[in-house]
Amino acid sequence: MISWGRTHVRALSRVIAGILKTPWSSALTCLVMGITLSFPAGLYTLLQNARALAGTVHASPQISLYLRLDDGPADIGAVDRKLARLHGQIEAVRFVSKNAALKAMEAAGGAAAAAGSLPANPLPDAFIVTARSPDPRALRALQGVFRSWPEVDQVQLDFGWAKRLAAFLRLAQETVSLTAVLLGAALVAVVGNTIRLQILTQRDEIEVAWLMGATRAFIRRPFLYYGVATGLMGGALSALIVRLSVALLEPRVATLAALYGSGFRLMPPPPADVAMLLLFSAGLGCLGAYLAVMHYLRR
Amino acid sequence: MISFDRVTKRFPGGFDALRQVSFHLERGEMAFLTGPSGAGKSTILKLIAAIEQPTGGQLRVAGQNISRLRPSALPYLRRNLGLLFQDHKLLFSRTVLDNVRLPLEISGFDGREGLKRARAALDKVGLLAKEKAHPITLSGGEQQRLCIARAIVHRPSLMLADEPTSHLDGGHAGDILDMFRAFNQVGITLLIATHDETLIQRLPARVLRLDKGVLAA
Numbered sequence: 461m462i463s464w465g466r467t468h469v470r471a472l473s474r475v476i477a478g479i480l481k482t483p484w485s486s487a488l489t490c491l492v493m494g495i496t497l498s499f500p501a502g503l504y505t506l507l508q509n510a511r512a513l514a515g516t517v518h519a520s521p522q523i524s525l526y527l528r529l530d531d532g533p534a535d536i537g538a539v540d541r542k543l544a545r546l547h548g549q550i551e552a553v554r555f556v557s558k559n560a561a562l563k564a565m566e567a568a569g570g571a572a573a574a575a576g577s578l579p580a581n582p583l584p585d586a587f588i589v590t591a592r593s594p595d596p597r598a599l600r601a602l603q604g605v606f607r608s609w610p611e612v613d614q615v616q617l618d619f620g621w622a623k624r625l626a627a628f629l630r631l632a633q634e635t636v637s638l639t640a641v642l643l644g645a646a647l648v649a650v651v652g653n654t655i656r657l658q659i660l661t662q663r664d665e666i667e668v669a670w671l672m673g674a675t676r677a678f679i680r681r682p683f684l685y686y687g688v689a690t691g692l693m694g695g696a697l698s699a700l701i702v703r704l705s706v707a708l709l710e711p712r713v714a715t716l717a718a719l720y721g722s723g724f725r726l727m728p729p730p731p732a733d734v735a736m737l738l739l740f741s742a743g744l745g746c747l748g749a750y751l752a753v754m755h756y757l758r759r
Numbered sequence: 760m761i762s763f764d765r766v767t768k769r770f771p772g773g774f775d776a777l778r779q780v781s782f783h784l785e786r787g788e789m790a791f792l793t794g795p796s797g798a799g800k801s802t803i804l805k806l807i808a809a810i811e812q813p814t815g816g817q818l819r820v821a822g823q824n825i826s827r828l829r830p831s832a833l834p835y836l837r838r839n840l841g842l843l844f845q846d847h848k849l850l851f852s853r854t855v856l857d858n859v860r861l862p863l864e865i866s867g868f869d870g871r872e873g874l875k876r877a878r879a880a881l882d883k884v885g886l887l888a889k890e891k892a893h894p895i896t897l898s899g900g901e902q903q904r905l906c907i908a909r910a911i912v913h914r915p916s917l918m919l920a921d922e923p924t925s926h927l928d929g930g931h932a933g934d935i936l937d938m939f940r941a942f943n944q945v946g947i948t949l950l951i952a953t954h955d956e957t958l959i960q961r962l963p964a965r966v967l968r969l970d971k972g973v974l975a976a
């Protein structure tokens with residue numbers, strides 16, 4: 461048992477020596493892993509956030525009324541008055557002007573910032589109506605009433621939206637899984653190639669050890685550790701990238717959400733998800749190393 | 760310990776390096792294997808160590824049929840061997856001491872006891888003072904002695920030496936023969952391949968003569 465532990469400690473120390481001997485190739489592999497994994501990890505984090513958001517949507521039945529782009533203040537007033545008359549069925553009404561919506565989009569940055577350079581604001585004025593009854597039939601009736609108003613261009617019922625969101629989330633989940641599998645396969649190849657180079661630099665050592673009665677497991681062990689170490693560091697790097705991205709986006713998302721009266725906050729991945737990510741990347745590194753060593757030993 | 764029964768080795772390409780070779784080597788015996796260059800001496804040692812596979816006949820080492828050896832059993836067979844290679848096969852990336860420790864690491868004999876054994880083996884060949892040196896800085900004779908320390912450190916029962924004195928002058932070759940005799944006296948079976956006839960005359964050991972892959976009677 462003690463000797464078994466020592467064997468592993470020595471294998472591990474040889475791994476560290478190997479990493480120190482080829483610091484650039486090791487660092488580059490970790491970097492490639494970290495950046496590549498941050499795509500599916502980031503998508504997954506967004507997906508989890510969207511799920512949380514979808515959960516809040518169901519709780520308060522909301523109807524969004526988007527006015528026509530050429531509607532003026534008089535039309536807004538008219539809609540406001542008509543809504544006031546329906547107070548028996550309506551819990552709350554909130555007005556989001558097109559300027560406020562545009563500002564929020566600009567604050568959110570990214571592609572939306574391009575909207576600022578457009579000659580005219582492409583966003584409509586909108587009323588966010590919270591219905592008293594969550595009953596889908598009552599909501600659909602209200603939707604019909606709103607649709608009949610000439611000032612209103614589009615009516616969005618959150619129930620329909622929620623259903624579409626759920627379908628979209630399922631699709632997104634599958635996309636994330638597929639991306640993870642494809643990029644995972646690519647990373648196995650990347651790690652495998654790095655390990656192959658490591659093997660080549662230690663060809664003599666492997667040959668002599670083999671001639672002196674080393675088992676395949678003995679020869680494999682330091683390379684598997686190297687793969688796991690690379691995977692863990694790559695995984696940790698991608699977790700860091702996702703965490704920083706969330707921290708960067710969070711205030712802008714919060715501003716946007718607040719404009720629509722939502723307390724939604726962009727959440728970083730919880731520790732359990734980070735652990736899963738590390739496990740996944742360590743597994744990829746281990747698999748890449750295993751394939752590279754077995755390929756070499758089979759020759 | 761070793762039993763060749765009409766063993767043949769044909770290399771890919773059709774060259775017969777060994778033809779119907781038969782001999783026995785008892786446990787505790789010491790023998791020279793001699794013959795001109797290309798006679799097949801190294802090939803015999805490689806067959807015993809299962810580095811090459813025989814293409815005919817039967818070969819038994821320590822009671823095991825080499826041609827029917829399971830791949831998973833191979834490492835455990837080799838751990839009972841002490842190998843001296845014609846081309847040394849020292850690891851220049853490791854220190855003298857770490858070269859000697861390799862066979863111990865492989866058999867899981869690591870740590871303090873392993874270190875003690877490695878130092879004892881280096882002491883036996885007179886290289887303890889150079890334990891921290893790198894093999895590249897050693898003389899030809901010192902490298903040869905380092906190989907011997909590495910071959911005996913794990914206390915093998917059978918030692919196979921391929922041209923162990925090839926680059927040494929008479930005096931140093933004599934030292935190495937003295938070591939072999941000492942190993943043999945503690946029970947190690949030895950098979951020494953050499954084309955050096957003067958060497959053979961210096962030890963009272965059995966001689967196997969090989970020529971063009973055929974063993975002389």
Ligand SMILES: Nc1ncnc2c1ncn2[C@@H]1O[C@H](COP(=O)(O)OP(=O)(O)OP(=O)(O)O)[C@@H](O)[C@H]1O
Nearest residue numbers: 770771774776795796797798799800801802803954
């Ligand atoms: N892998 C191989 N493929 C083909 N032929 C080989 C191979 N290894 C050895 N031979 C041939 O087998 C013959 C015997 O080789 P071997 O190395 O056993 O000779 P040797 O007696 O050890 O010679 P030396 O004294 O020069 O070391 C030689 O003719 C050699 O060319």
Ligand SMILES: [Mg+2]
Nearest residue numbers: 800801845921
């Ligand atoms: Mg030879």
